[in-house]
Amino acid sequence: MQPLTRHQIAWRAAQDLREGSYVNLGLGLPVLVANYKPADRDLMFHSENGIVGIGPIAGEIEEDPDFVDAGSQKITLSEGAALFDSTQAFAMIRGGHLDVTLLGGFEVSETGDLANWDAKMAHKGQLVGGAMDLVAGAKSVRVTMQHTTKTGEPRLVEKCSYPLTGIGTVNRIYTDLAVVDVADNGFLVREMIAGLTREELQAKSGATLMFAENFGTLDVPEL
Amino acid sequence: MQPLTRHQIAWRAAQDLREGSYVNLGLGLPVLVANYKPADRDLMFHSENGIVGIGPIAGEIEEDPDFVDAGSQKITLSEGAALFDSTQAFAMIRGGHLDVTLLGGFEVSETGDLANWDAKMAHKGQLVGGAMDLVAGAKSVRVTMQHTTKTGEPRLVEKCSYPLTGIGTVNRIYTDLAVVDVADNGFLVREMIAGLTREELQAKSGATLMFAENFGTLDVPEL
Amino acid sequence: MIDKRVKSLEVALDGFGDGSSVLVNGFGGAGVPFTLIKAIENTSATNLTLILNSIRFVDGFAPQIFAARRVSKVICTAARSRGHNTANYEHQWLDGDLEIEMVPQGTFAERIRAGGAGIPAFFTPTGAGTELADGKETRDFNGKPCVLEQAITADFAIIRAAQADRWGNVRFRGTQGNFGLAMAMAAKTTIVETDDAGDKAIPPEDVHIPGIYVDHVFPHEDMRPANAGGI
């Protein structure tokens, strides 16, 4: 078995974005998703500092310090972009105008709770940013994360141990091992990488997994 | 004695507008106030349909149906004007950013209640517009009206008989006979036209009048 | 490729029918979607809810909507017709056949924005102690009584603007904007009619309604009547 790389997780998440969607990509792995947008799909990327229509990261020549995304990266705009203030950016989020938000996560519970904002780091301040708004507002909340922690602890759990970002809002999870939906009655595996058994995936998960009827192989290109 | 004309009431109200003030002028008599702005004073007129910086009413040549005020008059803009949407126009009002709002009134009570929106006309619908917001939000709420009704009933009253627009918000009243403040303990006459006695003014008023220490004559030019 | 421009009113108004609720932009004739109002008049849809600043400008331009009593509820700030006569909609209201929810204009705009912004309710000092606050929860903040007001959302918003692009971005001229941004935010389907829907994108800093709020752009010449301000 070959777990997905970060770029492969991003690729897989990108395939599910539908033509014409408005999408917010969180810091870290989610911003990589823009790189793997299928060529035939016209997507509008939103940033909570006041943009719809983020284009590619700025090269040295285009770099302009007045054009940044919510991760403080210098960006370009795509054709048809609009700029606005933060209250408007969050009206879009909270008001359900985003089709998809993709965020990183520490843990997701089988009822769709997400913990991703407070790592409880000793001697460091807290950082919440826009995550609580994003999970409360987007039509579809999708989380990218490793299936387990570095020490092998599960991140798909019955109940989150870290402070919550939102309650019952996660719809889908992309990990290095599987694509898992949060269904009404718990985790529902849609896809799993080749060379892994259901029992092995279950052993790496902290809550009961169900497997979808049309369950398939999580197949990604070399990247 | 010579009661003020509508234009003279407007002139008198205009004298109290301080340099640099942001002012909303209501329908009817208040919009006349703009005509009598003292020449040395730079004022910014606000309209609740999304303007700061209303200029003179448009002549036939300037007339443009996309440039109207809240009274549906075709207007011009003054230099330094800004245009924005209704939520922003009312954020200015409700948030206390207007220095003065001048409105017409049916009645003002001695505690500063205003009735000006519902004339209880049989067989006609209601109309509230922005009046309730204006009286709730402006730093200074000033009312222009005739001192009495056409049939001689007082409009300065102990308690309004018409439906209220706002509670305890009126600061000053300009009538054809007097300038009256709503003080903490009731009506306080600041100015009264020549040829009228205090007793005569009291007789035309429905609540007890006090007279200011620096009480003076309400003196206006021919207009 | 994202292109929100549509060629027909049928496509623009897809899904419109009995029981639909519609936010209608416009103030003093500016920003009024006359083409789309006329299109609604030309349907047979009944039991409509209209949410607009003043009933008069719809009734004056598309009289069949009220003459046929196809509206069952209006949320507005002004429901008084011109002159001494009683308008069709006023008769319907006096007959108890038309519900009119009278809302102070700032609260009207803010409730619609709230609907679009995912804010279910907010407190405002406007109207506290008046009959328009009757039956509403009131609470003091800093010693000032405030009324709890609920968000407004609707099935459709119809708006006229000077310019729109294929991404749905909108730019207004003069005072066209009025309730347009808030209404575009609060509707499931937002339709913008405009003279100018060329292929060029509106510059990002010049956009008045971000295209994310707009579903259809209908290129059509201005049908504003000469007396639009007065109706």
Add this chain to the structure above:
Amino acid sequence: MIDKRVKSLEVALDGFGDGSSVLVNGFGGAGVPFTLIKAIENTSATNLTLILNSIRFVDGFAPQIFAARRVSKVICTAARSRGHNTANYEHQWLDGDLEIEMVPQGTFAERIRAGGAGIPAFFTPTGAGTELADGKETRDFNGKPCVLEQAITADFAIIRAAQADRWGNVRFRGTQGNFGLAMAMAAKTTIVETDDAGDKAIPPEDVHIPGIYVDHVFPHEDMRPANAGGI
């Protein structure tokens, strides 16, 4: 004649002192009023309240403000310093000497707008059921739990923008705007620093902050450090 342009920081910051509360615009380096932040660092005012998206960009650019423990309260969405070290303000917080109110970013923006718009409080679904809603009133709307959030206002707002005019109208470039409009609305005194404060008025449809919200315009070159995005 209305002319809000001022020639000195002393005039711009008139009234600033011990106990002042300050809204500071800026996100990822864009729109950050570096000149005014430096001016605040150069005062001796203590017991300050700062309301800003992230503490880091102030602490990185004007370290004396926190090094001298002149801030007693921060309302923000991000209070984590870069890397593994503990910053001065984190030490002060861990010592119990600095109050940090952590607010979800959308709620942060909306609470400031509410302060400027005369809305004392509103309900929002954001944060319901999380520890950031602890102790706050919660109520269900359409089956969704929502938190009652209070407006934020302050003594000062400081903002950087590409352009301003003598009426105080402001226009942003790119993503400078972020919290600027809301902050200008919510402050008793709003100060905008800009490179471009010529005599010409910004066209009315192009204004991003109407001048009614702005008290002083301070013409000054951009003092943004090369690494502004990172601090």
